[in-house]
Amino acid sequence: MTAVRVAVIGADGRMGSTVCAAVEGADDLELVERLDAGDDVAALAGSGAQVAVDFTVPSVTEANVHALIDAGVHAVVGTTGWTEESLARVREHLAEAGATREQGLGVLIAPNFALSAVLAMSFARRAARFFESAEVVELHHPDKVDAPSGTAVTTARHIAEGRAEAGLGPVPDATESQVDGARGAIIDGVHVHAVRLRGLVAHEEILLGNPGEQLTIRTDSFDRTSFMPGVLLAVREVVHRPGLTFGLDQVLDLG
Ligand SMILES: NC(=O)c1ccc[n+]([C@@H]2O[C@H](COP(=O)([O-])OP(=O)(O)OC[C@H]3O[C@@H](n4cnc5c(N)ncnc54)[C@H](O)[C@@H]3O)[C@@H](O)[C@H]2O)c1
Numbered sequence: 001m002t003a004v005r006v007a008v009i010g011a012d013g014r015m016g017s018t019v020c021a022a023v024e025g026a027d028d029l030e031l032v033e034r035l036d037a038g039d040d041v042a043a044l045a046g047s048g049a050q051v052a053v054d055f056t057v058p059s060v061t062e063a064n065v066h067a068l069i070d071a072g073v074h075a076v077v078g079t080t081g082w083t084e085e086s087l088a089r090v091r092e093h094l095a096e097a098g099a100t101r102e103q104g105l106g107v108l109i110a111p112n113f114a115l116s117a118v119l120a121m122s123f124a125r126r127a128a129r130f131f132e133s134a135e136v137v138e139l140h141h142p143d144k145v146d147a148p149s150g151t152a153v154t155t156a157r158h159i160a161e162g163r164a165e166a167g168l169g170p171v172p173d174a175t176e177s178q179v180d181g182a183r184g185a186i187i188d189g190v191h192v193h194a195v196r197l198r199g200l201v202a203h204e205e206i207l208l209g210n211p212g213e214q215l216t217i218r219t220d221s222f223d224r225t226s227f228m229p230g231v232l233l234a235v236r237e238v239v240h241r242p243g244l245t246f247g248l249d250q251v252l253d254l255g
């Protein structure tokens with residue numbers, strides 16, 4: 001068995017260092033490069049790396065992915081901050097690169113690699129059509145630079161899709177006046193609230209309400225090792241998935 005050669009970008013960070021350890025602990029993977037701020041992603045072209053894992057910061061991750069496509073390296077991305085527009089640019093770049101390759105390159109971007117979070121997002125989408133009200137509360141460590149979390153943004157979008165498919169209108173909300181931000185950010189009509197608290201890692205509660213009842217879906221990552229099985233699965237899968245894959249639910253076939 002030949003090991004898949006893996007590079008990690010953001011290797012000195014909380015996630016990147018955990019990914020390096022997970023790759024080093026896997027018999028079928030080989031850690032060949034550790035890059036962090038100041039290193040040239042384009043140089044991976046001649047490094048022998050087949051897959052690069054990006055856990056950096058929202059402001060640089062898209063440029064890293066374009067550089068990886070140009071370098072002919074598959075990408076697994078956990079960094080947040082992706083929009084419909086930035087995803088479309090990656091899709092387009094991959095299509096151009098694929099036209100000149102025998103087997104197209106793969107980019108797999110997932111806002112959350114923890115199985116509990118992937119399932120929570122999937123359950124929320126399925127449950128959304130049955131409830132009048134839906135709100136998302138995400139809770140993270142205070143060193144996180146973006147809010148709301150990428151997971152919460154994706155969860156809100158899933159809920160909005162489920163509601164729209166069922167023909168549900170806006171969530172009920174009689175608020176006429178508020179202190180700025182009191183009702184959270186509104187993403188596709190769903191209110192999203194962000195808590196930052198020392199001691200936390202990554203947590204989310206999805207609240208779904210009807211007259212007289214509530215469904216709460218909660219996911220907790222108590223440790224960054226929770227993300228590693230999903231990251232390693234993505235590394236193994238991306239080489240067989242040309243084009244852009246968004247969300248680990250696609251790999252797990254959750255729909
Ligand atoms: N998808 C998931 O499952 C998941 C899980 C946890 C965190 N995240 C996301 O991953 C990202 C990183 O989180 P973190 O807690 O590891 O952050 P962190 O701040 O600990 O690490 C980021 C690292 O990226 C490096 N970096 C910055 N600019 C760079 C550049 N241009 N090139 C290379 N490296 C660069 C920094 O020096 C740092 O070492 C965030 O967007 C976070 O939301 C995603």
Ligand SMILES: O=C(O)C1=N[C@H](C(=O)O)CCC1
Nearest residue numbers: 080111112144149150151202
């Ligand atoms: O610690 C972080 O930062 C996390 N970021 C992701 C997000 O924004 O959804 C996933 C959870 C951890």
